[in-house]
Amino acid sequence: MLKDNFNDLLSFMVVARERSFTRAAAQLCVSQSALSHAMRNLEARLDVRLLTRTTRSVAPTEAGEKLLMRLGPHLLEIEQELAALRDTRDRPAGNIRITAGEHAMSAVLWPVLRPFMAQYPDINVEVTVDNGLTDIVDGRFDAGVRLGEQVAKDMIAVRIAPEMRMAVVGSPDYFQRAGVPETPEQLAHHRCINMRLPTRGGLYAWEFERDGRELRVRVEGQLTLNSLPQRIDAAQCGLGLAYVPEDTVLDALAQGLLVRVLEEWCPPFDGYHLYYPSRRQHTNAFALLVEALRHR
Structure with a gap:
């Protein structure tokens, strides 16, 4: 009875967290039908409905939410103790889950x-590439990567990259046709390649600063792309101006494939930080990764 309850409660935690039998079954390495059967058995034993199921979604009921809040810290503590036990082995071992944006992954994490x-x-590492401001606690990530200014004050932040700069770039052909903007305000008369914000759904306003004056410019254009490589490629193809991290276009600038404008309006700013909850006990494996990523 205890073994069945423990296994099924653990499965319930994953289903409630993922809000999906498909994703939960994949994490638990069981079939969806077996997982659904286990949840029905758990509800029958407890004589209470824990999950609300529809054809498209699954969510915890009020009773399920209460159980989730009460069980979560205890199961997390068990996981941490088991991870700490694994750390006593001769070779560091464990699982680490990180969420990071597309550019942070390619420029900082992957190298x-x-x-x-x-x-x-x-040591097993799982990285979820997500440009949104993911809640690492709710998503059960060990850490996340954000720009320094975006890290919440209650998190521990470790700098893992130098300062960054943004760059406004376009192809030589584009500037021959459309002219060169001399101020950010003149971008209103140019075709620009937009990016939609994953968190609020609005279009990203390009941010500029010069001599203490800050500007946020809403640009317009034919294309809206969330993928960084495609925004750069579109700019090289002459489809408009792109606003991208400077390091991603250095080669294209050196080769003359792109031309940079408004450089004096793009000062350096705080780069990427690895952040994680201060109250969470981390494993030796996690500490090793933090040290490997730490910017020196």
Whole structure:
């Protein structure tokens, strides 16, 4: 009875967290039908409905939410103790889950992870690429990566990259046709490649600063793309101006494929930080990854 309850309660936690039998079954390495059957058995034993199911979604009931709030900290504590026990082995081991944006993943995380994974074969790392401001506690991530100014005050933040700059770029052909903007306000007369914000759904306003004067410019254009490589490619194809991290276009600028404008309006700003909850006890494996990522 205890074993069945524990296994099914753990499964319930995953289903309630993921709000999906499909995703929960994948994490638990069981079939959806077996997982659904386990949830029905748990509800029958407890004589209370824990999940509301529809054809498209699943969500915890009021009773399920209460159970989730009460069980969550205890199961997390058990996971941490087991992880700490694994740390007593000769070789560091464990699982680490991180969420990061597309640019942070390619520019900062991946160059470090390649040698790190080879050095520590018993450490498993899962990175979810998400440009939204993901709640790492709710998503059960060990850490996230954000720009320094975006990290909440109650988090521990470790700098993992130098300062960054943005760049407004376009193709030589585009500037021959449309002219060169001399101020951010003149972008209103140009075709620009927009990016939609994943959190609020609005279009990203390009941010500029010069001599203490800050500007946020709403641009317009034919294209809206969330993928960074495609925004750069579209600019190279002459489809408009792109506003992208400077490091992503240095080669294209050197080769003359792109031309940079408004550089004096794009000062450096705080770069990427790895952040995580201060109250969470982390494993030796996590500490090793933090040190590997730490900017020096």
